[in-house]
Amino acid sequence: MTLNKARCLILACGNTLRGDDGVGPWLASWAEERFAGEDGVRVISRQQWTMELADEIAAANAVLFVDCSVAAEPGSVRVAHVEPAAGTEGLDTHQQGAPELLALARDLYGSLPRAAVLLTVGAGSVELGEEFSAAVLDAIPLACAKVEETVTRLLAVGGTSR
Numbered sequence: 001m002t003l004n005k006a007r008c009l010i011l012a013c014g015n016t017l018r019g020d021d022g023v024g025p026w027l028a029s030w031a032e033e034r035f036a037g038e039d040g041v042r043v044i045s046r047q048q049w050t051m052e053l054a055d056e057i058a059a060a061n062a063v064l065f066v067d068c069s070v071a072a073e074p075g076s077v078r079v080a081h082v083e084p085a086a087g088t089e090g091l092d093t094h095q096q097g098a099p100e101l102l103a104l105a106r107d108l109y110g111s112l113p114r115a116a117v118l119l120t121v122g123a124g125s126v127e128l129g130e131e132f133s134a135a136v137l138d139a140i141p142l143a144c145a146k147v148e149e150t151v152t153r154l155l156a157v158g159g160t161s162r
Helices: 019-034 051-059 098-109 134-158
Strands: 008-013 041-045 062-069 077-081 114-124
Touching: 008 019, 008 051, 008 134, 019 041, 019 062, 019 114, 019 134, 041 051, 051 098, 062 098, 062 134, 077 134, 098 114, 114 134
Parallel strands: 008 041, 008 062, 062 114
Antiparallel strands: 077 114
16 A cells, blocks of 8 residues: 555546546646645546556545546536445456545455545547637636635545544
């Protein structure tokens, strides 16, 4: 298990070469700057979430997953509590969702964060390109505010480092 225990782990996902899919890594970069002086905040950004992240999740007191959603209205920003998936049989070894990663943390390490939240930004386009759609550009200030608000709340819930 990782030695870098986080009071709040921010775990972002997305491909910066697929338009709005890059909003997760963009928000991760913003959060790294915003929380640079905050003890216990750890930010990890990946193109996709994989099972190797389960140890980071198991060691964290709280986790904020950040991703885009092609199923949501473009530019919408949603924050929702996440529960572990019911079981981990037949997991894809290349890409996991937040519920599956929580289940892996529970099943492999016997530990779950005290709180887990998923923040999604509705994608307008995930076509090849490095530019965000107008809807996502308009949503960035709200998404940043929601990241800040959620991390502040999770730090309060997470308490001290385990």
